[in-house]
Structure formats: C-alpha cells, structure tokens
Amino acid sequence: DFAEVDWHLDSPNVGFAAAVNRLARTTEGRNFLLLNPDAVLLCDLHRTRELIRESDVAAAAPLISEPGGSEKIRSWDVAHRPTGVFGRWVDKSGYAPDLRASRLGTTIGSLYPSMPDEVSGYLTGACLAINARAWAEVGEFDEEFFLYGEEEQWQRRAVDAGYRLRLADEPGIIHAGHGTVADDAS
DSSP states (O other): OOTTOOOOOOSSOOOHHHHHHHHHTTSTTOOEEEEOTTEEEOSOOHHHHHHHTSTTEEEEEEEEEOTTOOTTSOTTTTEEOOOOHHHHHHHHHTOTTTTSSOTTSOOOSSBOSSOOSEESSEEOTTEEEEOHHHHHHHOSOOTTOSSSSHHHHHHHHHHHTTOEEEEEEEEEEEEOSSTTSTTOOO
C-alpha cells in the first residue's frame, strides 16, 4: 500500500544508536526525523522542518505533550540546559519541574523556566529532526550508547562544531513516554 516506504528489519537488537546510524546511511544526504513509536504526530511539523533547513541548525524539535499531562510538565521540556552532576541528580530524582527557578532566580536542573527558542544543552530525541549536513560533519551517533544519551552526546558535539539547536513553537507530538518497552500496554 505504501510503495515509497522502505522497511528495514533486523533480528538482533543492535541498540538505538547503531540502528539510527544504519538507517541514516540510507537517507542519501537528506534531513531526517527520529520519532519514537509511542509518539502521535499532531501536525505536519512545518516549523520544525523550516528550522532544520537553516544551514547552522544541527537539530530541531517541536513541543511535546503527554497524555493527561501534569501541570508541572511544560510542552517545552523537550529542551534541556547544560547541567553538572547536581543538576543531573535533580533531573533524575524528579525534582526538576518543581525547581525550575529558585528564589534567587537561577534554574536548578536542566529544565528551562520559560520556553526557549535556542537550546544550549540538548533536545530530547522522541521527535527530533536532524540536519543532514550537520550529521555528515559531526558524524554518527556513538554506538557505545546502546539506548539513552546518544542524541544528547551527538548534539553536544554538534554545538561544539558551531551548530545551533532550535525548539519549534508548534504542537508536535503527544508522547506517552516509556511506551517503547515490551511490558507497556500502550
């Protein structure tokens, strides 16, 4: 039914980074989109696609919402600031939404207190557009990462190479989150 779609099936689980690298090699120098299987597109990603065509943009992502979303989670939480060990602890412990801004006005953790246009840390990979030129220059995902962290590390390399990361102000996806595991009903 979909002659323009190519299926690439492989039995061994080589990990997310290696699988993306293999598929990216088939894009023939075109920009591409990473989209989690538990994500539902809400629009045609016009603004995201527009941003990724800018020559100095390595990656762009739309806003993300969660089903039955929490008032603590913001649609721009796909965007992260760089942080150190303490900030990582705040993120992983689940306190980051509550500690977006302290009484001193400084953000604790990686979450932005308000929606950024340009991202200084990284964009979550649930729906992430990648610029082909940046991919060719920066290189592929590091396959030492089996799952989680590969897109962050790649974006750090891209920023170090002079590229920018952008957040598109458009409702991109609903993301169930953690739905890519076998025991999740969704």
